[in-house]
Amino acid sequence: MAAEDGISELTDRHMAVIEFMRKEFEANGTGPSIRKLTKQSGVPTKELYQLFPGGPAKKAARIAGITKPQGCI
Amino acid sequence: MASETPEPIKRVSIICSKGGLDEVLPALIMANGARMEGIEASIFFTFFGLNALIKKTHDQLKIATVGNAALNLAMPMMGMPITMPMPTLLGAIPGVSRLASWMMKQEMEKLDIPPIGEFLEMFSDSGGHIYACKLAMDMFKLKKEDLVDQVEKVLTVGQFYEISAGASIIFT
Structure with missing residues (x-):
């Protein structure tokens, strides 16, 4: 599935983002905001967009198997 | 007759011409939201919108x-x-x-x-582009050094349109 989104290989860094998103989803019923994601997962904004080209909110949530985050930030 | 599915938006150029806190935020939220969706985004700050880019004032809007x-x-x-x-x-x-x-x-x-300064940084780190208007800078006697580091270029109106090729332009 990741390959369809232009990600050739899921690295540890991808997994850090995905696991954080899953954890947030379980706790709050929705994925985190990008701000929260970058502040708490330890993956800075620049890297996040490099890891998930084509939109981190959408793509990371899709791979994490959760619904698209509800927030606008 | 079935209509064709509209093309998804690929690029947006947002013009921010006002500098109140409530006037700058919508531009930043729309632009950052575009990046989150994988849409290319830039913001062109002009007239009082420049207030958001000035090192000395951007967190006092x-x-x-x-x-x-x-x-x-x-x-x-x-x-x-x-x-x-x-x-x-x-x-x-x-x-x-x-x-x-x-x-x-x-x-x-x-x-x-986020506060304006952090928001500009976040948007820039997301691959968004921040431009300042040359005419407005001349009018307010501002130099590039007065603006936050995330400002990529100071542009004329003509250059702004050139850079916005193929983009939807949103004026705020």
């Missing part, structure tokens, strides 16, 4: 409490009904604009909306 006919919207923040108007004379009392801006910043924090 305020809401206008004089002549703002929609301030009743902010009344629930103070526990008052949304139908209550905010008299403009009250808004003129020293400190009221500062108080209203402070209250809005509290609400922003709750919603995870």
Whole structure:
């Protein structure tokens, strides 16, 4: 599935983002905001967009198997 | 006759021409939201919008409490009904604009909306482009050094249109 989104290989860094998103989803019923994601997962904004080209909110949530985050930030 | 599915938006160029806290935020939220969706995004700050880019002022942006006919919207923040108007004379009392801006910043924090400086950084780090208007800079006697580091270029209107090729242009 990741390959369809232009990600050739899921690295540890991808997994850090995905696991954080899953954890947030379980706790709050929705994925985190990008701000929260970058502040708490330890993956800075620049890297996040490099890891998930084509939109981190959408793509990371899709791979994490959760619904698209509800927030606008 | 079935209509074709519209093409998804690929690029947006947002023009931010006003510099109040409540006037800069929508531009930043729309632009950052575009990046989150994988849409290329840039913001062109012009006229009073430049206030958001000036190192000395960008974290002191305020809401206008004089002549703002929609301030009743902010009344629930103070526990008052949304139908209550905010008299403009009250808004003129020293400190009221500062108080209203402070209250809005509290609400922003709750919603995870970053302060302007951090927001510009976040947008720039996401691959978004920040431009400043040359004419407005000349008018306000500003130099590139007066602006935050995230400003990529100072552009003329013509250059802005060139850079915006194929983009939807949004004016705020």
